[in-house]
Amino acid sequence: AVTIVGSVNLDLVASGASLPAPGETVTGATLARHPGGKGANQALAARRLGAAVSLVGRVGADAMADEALALLRQDGVDLSGCTADPAAPTGVALIAVAPDGENLIVVAPGANAGFAADALPAISGALIAQLELPIDTVAKAVATADGFVALNLAPAAEVPPAMLARADLVVVNEGEAAFYGAALDVVPGLVAITLGARGARLMRRGELVAEATPPKVTAIDATGAGDAFVAALTVALLEGQAEAAALTFACTVGALAATKPGAQPSLPWRAEVDTMLGK
Ligand code: ADP
DSSP: OEEEEOOOEEEEEEEOSSOOOTTOOOOOOEEEEEEEOHHHHHHHHHHHTTOOEEEEEEEESSHHHHHHHHHHHHTTOBOTTEEEETTSOOEEEEEEEOTTSOEEEEEEOGGGTTOOGGGOOOOOSEEEEOSSSOHHHHHHHHHHOOSOEEEEOOSOOOOOHHHHHHOSEEEEEHHHHHHHGGGGGGOSSEEEEEOGGGOEEEEETTEEEEEEOOOOOOOSOOTTHHHHHHHHHHHHHHTTOOHHHHHHHHHHHHHHHTTSSSSSTTOOOHHHHHHHTTO
8 A cells, every 4th residue: 555645736727828927917828637646646647557545645625625635535545644734725826828838837835835844643554645735745745654665856845854864765857856966866766757758867876777767648738747757666666576667667657647737637547657567
């Protein structure tokens, strides 16, 4: 079983003819609402790949929480560790998107920001965490974990060295890799660097372990591709897949997630991935 400790957001996406400059108003956009948050996305991705998954997180005591958790609930993610904060709203990401895919994003973390370390339940088995919760909370989850620890260092932020030292797997994109720099070369575990349409690289202590390229797909919306990759690589390694095979699996899952709009609705099921891989 895999526990994800992470964020839950509702993404409010306004697609318009252009992005506003500071002080400017752009009207005529259309609104879409999607469940999001890196924690929730990764939980759903792992679940759709066949893992037993629980999500530990915080939402508000509001209607947005039901909307944000709807797909997780529908697909059987255990939400007993996902509690409601009576004093804060569910996290919201306000996203403006232009026709060329360029975007502006403002996140109001709400209940995610109020999830204190002392509110964490005991976690047993494999853990996946990201950096959209308070760092102390993530650090405690990692420090007390008793199984495989996967750490997605997104969004990039300073973390205690002990957190990196405990990780069996660290996943970053190119921007995050640049932020952490040489600190990633001393991580004792595996380090995966995602490269968008170019695929991903797997390293250990600065040495290349494997490289993979995703299948050629028509990318519609890469939101959630990174989260799909994190979940997929973790699930594959936990299944005992060899490192190179696990990386190819994760790249394929990331590519499939880029072929449909929205973060969560686009996450692929195991059968689609196996078909794509010719299994
Ligand atoms: P992030 O969204 O975190 O920056 P990336 O853009 O690197 O992450 O994407 C994560 C993974 O998703 C990539 O390693 C790749 O396998 C897949 N992916 C993302 N964009 C595309 C694309 N346009 N075509 C094919 N695969 C993609």
